Amino acid sequence: MKQKLFDTISAYEHIIICRHERPDPDAIGSQAGLARLIERNTGKKVQLAGDEEPSLSFLSDMDTIDDTTFLESLVIVCDTANTGRIDDERYKNARELFKIDHHPVVDDYTPLAWVDPTFSSTSEMIVHWFDEIAAPQGWELDGECARLLFAGIVGDTGRFSHPNTTARTFKAVQLLYEREFDVRHLFNEMDKKPLALLRLEGEVLSGFALSENGVGVITLSQEQLRKYQVSVNESSAITHSVANVEGIVAWVTFVELEDKSYRVRLRSKGPIINEMASRFQGGGHPLAAGATAENDEERMQVIEQLEEVCKTYRT
Ligand SMILES: [Mn+2]
Known part of the structure; x- marks a missing residue:
């Protein structure tokens, strides 16, 4: 499939790369990194699909793409396990669709799929693919591409x-580190945190507690988000801030959306939580998953099931 990816890229003049909605650094890093790799080595036009993500604009901006371009393009989807999360629905109009992903398969949405959950990230897959397939063909990877991946x-x-x-992750990183890019500046950008978010975090953390089973629950209301002027996307940082509390086994963050439903972020130190996430319109990795709770009743069900998962894990 890795060679097939190379051959398929070679067969197309127009290439569009998509990734999942509400992107993280791996989504945009793999999307823009692969685009740059192809452009630099083939001279082909590669466009990036999906909404702009202001908090990650230091990585890459997106392109505006015509409907007609999709019809004649190879669309590569990076880092996205299910079709519902592909940013830019027009991927459906692609001449051909290629999937590159490290999540366990949710939707088998194209026969052209290189999926391998043993990789840390889709970006690591791209580096591996470059090293094994593209570099022997004379391709090069420049500093900007290294920065993205x-x-x-x-x-x-x-x-x-x-x-x-x-x-293998460190092998990929070694290859990238041999290129020239400003690592310190990149870390500064990735670590940047709005003051308002820090204040919201303070309010949330001062009331944080663990249950008997080592479960932590954080609920962010629309009111709090408005009060502190923090976006739903920015609030994801709060999920990480309790990760190292002594005694924590798993935790969940609920972020209330405008329609009163909740975005659910599940994290775990051991118990497998992506199975329960799939019962709430979600999924993800064994120790990090996302889901949706339609209302307060479902929110309570998520907490109950997480308690159960942790209880079973501990006994
Ligand atoms: Mn990823």
Whole structure:
């Protein structure tokens, strides 16, 4: 499939790369990193689909793409397990669709799929693919491409601290580090936190508690988001801020949306939580998943099921 990816790219003049909605550094890093890699080595036009994400604009901006361009294009979808999350629905109009992803398969949306959950990130997959397939064909990877892919790996591995980090991850990072880019500036951008978010965090953390089973629950209301002027996307940082509390086994963040439903972020130190996420219109990795709770009743169900999962895990 890795060679097939190379051959398919070679067969098209127009290429569009998509990734999941509400992108993280791996989504944009792999999307823009692959685009740059192809453009630099083939001279082909590669466009980036999806909404702009202001908090990640230091990585890359997106392109405005005509409807007709999709019809004649190869569309590559990076880092997205299910069709519902592909940013820019027009991927459906593609001449051909290629999927590159490290999430466990949710939707089998194209026969042209290179999916391998043993990789830390889609960005690491791109580096591996470059090294094994493209570099022997004479392709080169420049500093800007290295910066994008490095950001993706850093993002998905929690700066090399998550269990998805392997020797192969460091091999990829070594290859990237040999290129020239400003690592310090990149980390500064990735770590940047609005003051308002820090204040909201303060309010949330001062009331934070753990249950008997080691479960932590954070609920952010629309009122709080408005009060502190923090966007739903920005609020994701709060999910990380309790990760290292002594005794924590798993935790969940609920962010109330305008329609009173909740965006659910589940994290775990051991118990598998993506199975329960799939019961709430979600999914993800075994230890990090997302879901939706339609109302307060479903919110309570998520908490109950997480308690149950942690209780079982501990006994
Ligand atoms: Mn990823």
